Amino acid sequence: MKLAMIGLGKMGGNMAARLLRNKIEVVGFDFNATVVNEIAAKEGMIPATSVADAVSKLEGQKIVWMMLPAGEITENQIKDLIPLLSKGDIIVDGGNSNYKHSQRRGAMLAEHGIGFMDSGTSGGIWGLDNGYCLMVGGSPEVGATMTPILQALAPNAVDGWAHVGPVGSGHFTKMIHNGIEYGMMQAMAEGLELIKGKEEFNLDLAQITELWRHGSVVRSWLLDLTAEALKDDQKLEAIAPYVADSGEGRWTVVEAVEQGVAAPVLTVALQARFRSQDSQGYSYKLLSMMRNAFGGHAVKKH
């Protein structure tokens, strides 16, 4: 089998490498030519100098897997691919697109007879060695065609990939996965902060997180990573208390609102990140002002 991989960043580049190591031919393109040449040299990828060049190096039923930033870049790339492809070809969006956009794009591509698969991809920088966790949506036909490729990317042929439903359902499943991830991370971070804050016990966070990895209820991959990082540094002085968020956490909360379903922990975990991103704290200023106004309480000034 053969496919084109468009976007060779830390996800796409490693996925191309994993496919090549599992005997799938990959034609690769990225705007960063250095990366293209590196993967070509190291992993035997067929280098391309443009998306059109990449597509031209495919034969028969063409498969184009995109690993691009969600939003306009993905939107425009799909539009640009349409004239390069024919009926029966397949575009896979392996990025973190909003599932509603994937539904719309799938319908639009179907009008051109082009198949579409949305693949929610988890595994981060560890996927190259461990395999990726792939949640894919698409028609049964597209699912059948893509199976060998999904099996090559997953930890093994059986586990870690699933065709969960129609177009959109792959990115939907990935969105909820990330919402859960936000909540689990926040729970762990809050608990560890309370341990750190218990000065009378002088507890060792590296010892405790390592301990919890064995036989406890909270053992998890996130705990494994946390324990490993805390071994080297538990003061974290070089890290700013600022947590980015990247779409899926927000969309999960919007989904809860649209379904009218209570998801307080997922919501609060997202809001905690927003608060971390806001160095101004205007609401805190307002509260301090109000306390002063009604009670004459002292206002702390800059």
Added chain:
Amino acid sequence: MKLAMIGLGKMGGNMAARLLRNKIEVVGFDFNATVVNEIAAKEGMIPATSVADAVSKLEGQKIVWMMLPAGEITENQIKDLIPLLSKGDIIVDGGNSNYKHSQRRGAMLAEHGIGFMDSGTSGGIWGLDNGYCLMVGGSPEVGATMTPILQALAPNAVDGWAHVGPVGSGHFTKMIHNGIEYGMMQAMAEGLELIKGKEEFNLDLAQITELWRHGSVVRSWLLDLTAEALKDDQKLEAIAPYVADSGEGRWTVVEAVEQGVAAPVLTVALQARFRSQDSQGYSYKLLSMMRNAFGGHAVKKH
């Protein structure tokens, strides 16, 4: 080595069995004589007919490990043990006591020259085979004495047990562990409910949770258990939407208040359980009444 195990419920009974299988002698007592006789017959435990009988069957430096419900039962048992023990003997509270009670009890026992260790014990019904995760607090001397016993209960001699600090710090660490557990569970439950609620995709929760076990960021022991249970039943019609809570979750939130540290996810996860326990929903009745009062909105009646 030899110890007395007081309380042979699902935790204490299995811990006695694991100790016996690892060549630690155990004298066992429980008010349920049937359980005592069963473990004696099956695992070679020395049966006792009372706490005093159990203690009398120990020699030299006596070690009494209690696996009892937290609160008054544990409190009274410790008081009753004092006249039965001598200077240098050790009491271990392996239950889920509040760490402040453990600090007080440790100080009280120290006045009698009796050593005390608080052991936060995780692992549930799986501990017998997998080993327990033990977070223990106590003096260096008591820690040294107890080491072979802790090694026998843990998954192995090195992993899954740690003497984290002074008396009280074991139960403190277990308390925070459980607080984190509440948050992780709630995050997972909320996300899965949103998947279930997305009717247009008709997603299979058993397939998705199994999928996430391989290579995803949310992989965890809780996910393993969830995936296993959903294989058999994802409608959950026989289960009432009522979640109990058992002390540590509440104490974690109180700890956050006492430290003046924000722990919104741990707090909300606990409150979600309270809400599930309340079939009356008085605050909802009030809200409905208020909406009617200011806006004439319809009130749904019983």
